[in-house]
Amino acid sequence: MNVKIAKEAGFCFGVKRAMKMAWNELETNGDIYALGPIIHNKQAVSKYEEKGLKTVEIIDSIPNFKNMIIRSHGVGEKVYKDANEKQINVVDTTCPYVKKIHRIVKTYHDKGYEIIVIGDSKHPEVIGINGWCGDCAKIIKTLDDLDSIKFDNSKKHVVVAQTTINLELYNEIISKLDKKLDNIRFNNTICSATKVRQLSAKELSQEVDCMVVVGGKHSSNTQKLVNICRETVETFAIETKQDLNIDKLKEYQLIGITAGASTPDWIIEDVVEFIESI
Template identity: 60%
Template structure:
């Protein structure tokens, strides 16, 4: 019989759980409102589909909302957060705003805004294409220096006459963050470092790392576009064979028979029901 180890910290984090509940409550009580989500609520296709079946309308841009429509309209700001200009646009359109931005992300917005207004330069460690990073940058007039890997700093000329404030995407890999900070410290620039990696991200990564050291295979469950999920995949691959899946259906053609011990972890946007179904499949091999 296979031994299955589920990470202590897997699945919805506090911020995602909060956002999903707020959004669901709005859908439950929407009456004749049109409720829009600015971008997918979370990076999990299966979870988002359930909300769209309930009536949620996912859009990519605030301009996609027709202001001529007479029905009351509501826009949900997802947990990743958005730039300040998005709030301004929503207010101009007289949209009701349901702000589900993760409180940890909201604090980074405030830090970036206050620091920038004081004349400091922002160094933002993260993926420039990720919605969370785009949102944070929008609170410092889109002037942040954004780097995801150390090598990206090599071509950047640092200014020794200003003070830098360093913040990070909440799902950044802790080790990669530390490498970049060590490099900046060696440059002797005037800077204040804020490790804004979410505590849930830290313990999730550590839990995945611990389990991957004692199993033959790691299965990481999460959306293909989920940043924190892909970081878990990278961490697990450092130690053991690792496969990334969205649902149990992705395991159908994979031979689990040669593995005696299997570890399972999941990204912060993965619902419990997907984790449970995956474990049941591993145990029974039934879709």
């Protein structure tokens, strides 16, 4: 049984930066809150919570004058205002690529443009993006959504995308939007790390007998890798090596491995070593 790892897998720049900033803050202060899970990987989050990180879902759960981490997914404008009112010290680990989307959305919203976000309305990144235009964005997750959303063609529109959205889906949606709306500006804000990871996973899936995708069940970019690999080959989605089906894996000789952008190196290494030991 042989293992081949995708050229691009695991922590992206934004997640690596956020995790380092959060760890440094924990070592300095210890008493700090995170507004939502710092990344979509419960094993990694557990390590930080053991260090003293407190994860909460709403800012009202954070006492005044405390320290608060804004995770890499980013948040809406109101969170910053609420933090200022509560005199909370903000440690902002928002991914710079996501920050760029916030600036685009706010700038064009202030100019009177209608905002369109291609992404999942329930994902924290999209919720945060929507918070920079007063939560009035039209959010498109699938091609079918285009038929149910009403657009005002007399207005100007600007489009941004969730950083982890599938590139092929993005292209299909903007092609339809371009035909539907007369005055529209497109911004391909899909993260470059997302693009190369998806391409790398697709290429590897064509070379192996099966794929193992390592990452959190709630990680958007991880699930997109799973779907991409499944288009080509038998694919197993796992969070840790404990989720592997050994009997099933024994049916294959060459196993490909990739991992979502919020999967730590140590989890990937555990999976590789475990498979190689079978």
